[in-house]
Every structure is written in structure tokens, then in C-alpha cells.
Amino acid sequence: xxxxxxxxxxxxxxxxxxxxxxxxxxxxxxxxxxxxxxxxxxxxxxxxxxxxxxxxxxxxxxxxxxxxxxxxxxxxxxxxxxxxxxxxxxxxxxxxxxxxxxxxxxxxxxxxxxxxxxxxxxxxxxxxxxxxxxxxxxxxxxxxxxxxxxxxxxxxxxxxxxxxxxxxxxxxxxxxxxxxxxxxxxxxxxxxxxxxxxxxxxxxxxxxxxxxxxxxxxxxxxxxxxxxxxxxxxxxxxxxxxxxxxxxxxxxxxxxx
Amino acid sequence: xxxxxxxxxxxxxxxxxxxxxxxxxxxxxxxxxxxxxxxxxxxxxxxxxxxxxxxxxxxxxxxxxxxxxxxxxxxxxxxxxxxxxxxxxxxxxxxxxxxxxxxxxxxxxxxxxxxxxxxxxxxxxxxxxxxxxxxxxxxxxxxxxxxxxxxxxxxxxxxxxxxxxxxxxxxxxxxxxxxxxxxxxxxxxxxxxxxxxxxxxxxxxxxxxxxxxxxxxxxxxxxxxxxxxxxxxxxxxxxxxxxxxxxxxxxxxxxxxxxxx
Numbered sequence: 268x269x270x271x272x273x274x275x276x277x278x279x280x281x282x283x284x285x286x287x288x289x290x291x292x293x294x295x296x297x298x299x300x301x302x303x304x305x306x307x308x309x310x311x312x313x314x315x316x317x318x319x320x321x322x323x324x325x326x327x328x329x330x331x332x333x334x335x336x337x338x339x340x341x342x343x344x345x346x347x348x349x350x351x352x353x354x355x356x357x358x359x360x361x362x363x364x365x366x367x368x369x370x371x372x373x374x375x376x377x378x379x380x381x382x383x384x385x386x387x388x389x390x391x392x393x394x395x396x397x398x399x400x401x402x403x404x405x406x407x408x409x410x411x412x413x414x415x416x417x418x419x420x421x422x423x424x425x426x427x428x429x430x431x432x433x434x435x436x437x438x439x440x441x442x443x444x445x446x447x448x449x450x451x452x453x454x455x456x457x458x459x460x461x462x463x464x465x466x467x468x469x470x471x472x473x474x475x476x477x478x479x480x481x482x483x484x485x486x487x488x489x490x491x492x493x494x495x496x497x498x499x500x501x502x503x504x505x506x507x508x509x510x511x512x513x514x515x516x517x518x519x520x521x522x523x524x
Numbered sequence: 525x526x527x528x529x530x531x532x533x534x535x536x537x538x539x540x541x542x543x544x545x546x547x548x549x550x551x552x553x554x555x556x557x558x559x560x561x562x563x564x565x566x567x568x569x570x571x572x573x574x575x576x577x578x579x580x581x582x583x584x585x586x587x588x589x590x591x592x593x594x595x596x597x598x599x600x601x602x603x604x605x606x607x608x609x610x611x612x613x614x615x616x617x618x619x620x621x622x623x624x625x626x627x628x629x630x631x632x633x634x635x636x637x638x639x640x641x642x643x644x645x646x647x648x649x650x651x652x653x654x655x656x657x658x659x660x661x662x663x664x665x666x667x668x669x670x671x672x673x674x675x676x677x678x679x680x681x682x683x684x685x686x687x688x689x690x691x692x693x694x695x696x697x698x699x700x701x702x703x704x705x706x707x708x709x710x711x712x713x714x715x716x717x718x719x720x721x722x723x724x725x726x727x728x729x730x731x732x733x734x735x736x737x738x739x740x741x742x743x744x745x746x747x748x749x750x751x752x753x754x755x756x757x758x759x760x761x762x763x764x765x766x767x768x769x770x771x772x773x774x775x776x777x778x779x780x781x782x783x784x785x
């Protein structure tokens with residue numbers, strides 16, 4: 268148990284350091300959502316006036332966590348394959364899941380830079396002041412959102428292991444998740460068939476927790492759901508990883524995708 | 525004849541080489557699925573914010589997405605050569621630089637055109653925005669002019685790719701700037717004055733405005749001023765791009781840094 272936690276902790280730290288120094292995974296993860304946040308601020312200011320911008324600032328900030336995860340997570344195994352380290356990681360005595368999870372967790376942590384960056388951007392350029400009613404739940408909500416997005420990223424990473432186009436799938440999923448999780452658009456505005464998809468996604472509940480905590484609602488229910496979904500994604504991810512690895516070993520295709 | 529051959533064949537081979545990493549399925553995900561979702565995202569944000577119509581976002585975002593292939597593919601024609609370690613061979617060849625790089629721009633322009641036209645069509649179909657068939661011809665001309673001018677910016681980006689290693693970051697930054705400034709989702713009149721002033725010097729701004737006017741029934745003659753300005757901006761960027769390529773090529777030769785960026 269302690270060894271597993273040590274692997275998780277050290278690998279997380281290593282990947283946070285590497286991603287922080289990468290212009291694409293670090294800098295772009297912070298800047299890219301700011302473009303969308305800026306457009307959204309202008310749109311809502313034109314439509315509803317400046318008073319509506321608080322929740323938009325919050326949503327735009329959380330969107331960045333998903334941006335930071337979507338491409339790096341989906342292409343995590345592909346990248347190891349390019350580096351020539353995938354086989355070494357697979358034959359290492361530790362479970363590959365323990366090596367993969369810190370990658371998506373690190374990407375998700377980088378997303379926190381974006382949360383801070385967007386909130387500062389919103390305050391400095393658009394004069395949006397955020398008042399948080401339940402600071403503790405707000406912090407817990409952020410941590411839970413990071414965890415659920417990291418777990419979703421982990422599930423994506425193991426699901427796309429056999430695909431050469433993993434990064435493109437991750438990139439193509441960026442907008443749909445922003446849309447369906449109700450970051451900037453209320454889920455009620457989406458077509459009915461999209462609602463169950465939204466409910467099955469952890470970021471939806473993470474965003475709801477953060478909103479309820481900031482504006483004085485009931486954040487406990489969504490917080491528990493966010494964490495529960497993170498656990499579900501991890502569980503499914505572990506099973507999928509076992510199946511994928513067994514198949515790759517049997518067919519000797521680990522390095523071929 | 526040699527220049528024409530370099531222009532057409534060189535451009536075609538370079539474009540096909542892009543697909544060594546960009547398989548058709550990746551093309552589908554990035555240049556078909558993603559622009560449609562960008563249109564949906566902003567159309568729904570527009571609904572939530574009670575601003576603009578679906579048509580406004582379909583036209584704006586379809587046109588804006590033309591920038592993605594124009595910027596990325598154009599840059600990749602240089603960055604990709606460096607990655608494959610073939611850049612030096614190209615630059616020591618006696619081929620004229622103008623046909624060499626403009627030839628590579630031609631397929632990129634067609635690519636951007638197809639992406640924007642497809643997004644316009646599919647985005648419109650999904651959101652129930654119907655365009656009269658009479659606007660397709662003029663709209664195609666506007667899209668073509670927009671992709672031409674974006675490719676001008678792409679040439680600048682490609683030139684910087686001789687010096688900057690993180691070309692994809694640079695391309696993303698430019699796409700983001702265009703997203704805010706060129707009036708795809710926020711009309712230029714709603715932007716602060718300084719931003720509106722900047723936007724008129726960027727590719728796409730005039731083309732997006734022209735496309736919206738065409739959709740509302742204006743003819744090509746009515747929007748020729750806008751198209752002229754869009755083309756002018758594109759030519760300005762293309763000339764600057766070729767100058768930057770020439771400058772950095774010379775610098776790279778002088779300092780022996782061609783493959784080092």
C-alpha cells in the first residue's frame with residue numbers, strides 16, 4: 268500500500284514538473300481556455316450585462332482543467348510508445364494503472380493553474396469579483412473536480428491505447444465535454460437526449476459543486492456524486508487496462524499502434 | 525516550367541506527406557468533428573447569453589475554423605520537414621523559394637476551403653439554419669478569399685517555425701487571437717475600440733462580415749470592398765511571411781542553426 272502511494276506521489280510530482288516546463292502541456296493549457304473565457308465574457312456582457320459574469324468566470328476557470336487533461340491523457344500511452352518506454356513500463360513490477368493515473372492526475376493539476384489564471388484574468392480585465400459563500404466546500408469541490416477529470420482522463424488513456432489517433436480523439440472531445448457538462452451552457456438548454464450523458468459525467472457534478480459552494484447552495488450531494496463517479500471511472504479503467512494489456516501481450520502488438 | 529513543377533508537384537507531395545502522421549481518421553476528427561462542435565458550443569452559449577442568432581455563429585465559426593488548417597498545415601510544411609530531417613535538403617536545392625513555399629500553400633488553401641464549407645453546411649443542418657441555394661456560389665468565393673488570407677498568416681507562422689520550436693503552440697495562439705478578434709462570435713462593434721482597430725488588420729474579419737452579408741442576400745458586388753480588404757490583408761501577410769522565411773533561412777545558414785530550433 269505504502270509503495271503504491273509512493274509510486275503515485277513520485278510519478279505525479281515528476282509529471283507535474285515535466286508538464287509545467289512544456290509549452291504545450293503547461294503554457295497552452297493555461298492560455299487556451301482564456302481565449303474561450305474572453306469570448307464568453309464578451310458574449311454574456313453583450314447579452315445580460317456585467318452582472319451575469321461571475322458564474323461565467325467560474326465556469327471558464329473549471330473548463331481549463333478539462334483542457335489540460337483531454338489531449339495529454341488520451342495520448343499518454345502513445346507518447347510512452349514514441350519514447351520507447353511503454354514496454355518497460357508494462358513489464359515493471361508495479362501495475363501500469365499506478366503509472367498512468369499520475370499522468371492524468373498531473374495534467375489535471377496543471378488545470379488548477381488555469382483556474383487561477385482565468386480567475387485573475389476575469390478580475391483584472393472584466394472586473395469580476397468572486398465571493399465564495401462556502402470556502403471549504405469550494406476547495407473540496409475543486410479537488411473533487413480535479414480527481415474526477417483525472418479519472419475520466421485515465422479511462423480515456425487506457426481505452427485509446429491501441430489507437431494511433433488517440434490525441435485527435437482527445438482534442439475532438441474538448442468541446443463536447445465543455446458543452447454537455449454545462450460549464451457555460453445550462454444543461455437544461457441542451458436536447459433531452461444529452462441530459463443522461465451529462466449526468467454520467469463527473470465534471471458536470473464537479474462544476475455544480477463549485478457553483479453551489481460559491482453561491483450558497485447545497486454542495487454536499489454533487490460533491491459526493493463527483494467523487495463516486497471518479498471511483499467508477501477508475502474501476503472501469505482498471506478492468507479495461509487489464510483487457511487491453513492481455514490482448515496486446517497475446518498478439519504482440521504493444522508497440523505497433 | 526521547373527518553377528511550375530516545384531509549385532504543383534512539390535506542393536502536392538508535401539501535402540501528402542502531412543498524412544504520414546495525419547491519417548484520414550485524424551483529418552475527420554480534427555477538421556470535421558471539431559469545427560461542428562465549435563459551432564454548436566458557441567451557438568448554445570449564444571442562446572444562453574441571449575445574444576446573436578444560430579446563423580451568426582454557424583457562419584462565424586465555420587469561417588474561423590478555416591484558420592486551423594491554414595495555420596497548422598502551413599507551419600507543418602516547414603516544421604514537419606525539420607522533424608523528418610529533410611529541411612536542409614530542401615533549402616540547399618536550387619528551387620525558387622516563391623514556387624517552393626507558395627506551392628505548399630495551395631493544397632492548404634483548398635483544405636481550409638473544404639473545412640469551412642463543410643462546417644457551414646453541417647453546422648447549419650444540425651442547428652436548422654437554412655441558406656438559400658443562391659448564396660452558395662458567392663459564399664464559396666468569400667470562403668476562398670478567407671482561406672487565401674489565412675494562408676498568408678500561415679506563411680508568417682511557417683517562417684517563424686524556422687526559429688521557434690513550439691510551432692503548434694504558436695499556431696494555437698494565433699487561432700485563439702483570431703477567435704476573439706475577428707468577429708466570429710462577438711461582433712466587432714461590441715469589442716473595445718482598440719480591439720476593433722486590431723481586428724481590421726487581421727485575416728477573416730472582413731471575410732466573416734462579407735459572408736454574413738452574403739447570407740442576408742447581398743451580392744458579390746455589394747461585398748467587393750470587404751473582399752478586397754480581406755485579400756489585401758492576406759497579400760500583406762503572405763509577403764511578410766515570405767520575407768520572414770527568407771530572413772530566417774539566411775540567419776539559419778549564417779549561424780548553422782537550421783535543424784536546431
